[in-house]
Amino acid sequence: MSHMRKTLGLAETRAAINAMLAKARDMGGRPVALVVCDDRGDVICQIAMAGVNAALARQNAFKKAYTSAVMRIDTQGFEERVKDMPGGVAYFGNPSFFAGGGGAVLVVGDGTVIGGIGVSGRTNEEDEEIAQTGKATLLASLSPA
């Protein structure tokens, strides 16, 4: 039977992207790529700062957002989950999966996963801090307080 599903929209996504860009600049450091995708891994908004690592950042920011959304777990937690699996993250055979900090799953009050955020360009710890800022901003912008 068909039903309606809560789906991530542009307004809250842009709020998160803006907050993360500001956070990345406040922290200072290397340029970063930022991705916010919906629950199926389709990108709603993404930006890359000039000079971002061409080999890694764009791809990894997407992979982190995608992995957290479709596996329904922050990529840091995903790293824990796969660490004892045969072959680690390669076990899944999905080249878009990423295990490590910088990806945050977006879950609303009733437990529905509406998407994921991915940040890449700095250390996993710094990427993670920026991603969590985006997650907090996005979820706060959804609740009418």
Added chain:
Amino acid sequence: MYDRPVLDVDDALKLVDAALAASGDTKQPLAIAVVDDIGDWTAFVCTDGTPSFNREHARRKAYTAAITGRDLQEFVTARTQSGRLLADLGNPRFIGSAHGGVVVKDAAGNVIGALGVSGATPEEDERIARAALTAAPVLGAGGAA
């Protein structure tokens, strides 16, 4: 060694916002992609409910304009006159559309990226792309007044 002008994320976001404003209809499905001069994504947004078809098209329009260094209209005209097919160019990421893809230049006239719009009619996509360029001219490195 020489200096290469680089598209900045702030300029890319201004272009994206100018395109959304030019559309004037928040209910209009619309995907807007900004890429740098080698076609790597710099900013992307899509309004709520934008089909996957249009998201992919916006990216391909921007990519094609950036790589060829030409607005899509000009690229299609030149290719048609040369008698070559799109497939003859051998790049599977190229798109054949003639509307909604324009190059982004800095104040000195260098192509530093491209803007792709998809979601409305071809003519409307084109109008939105051009309106965005007019509303948010990119000054580029050293070009700021």
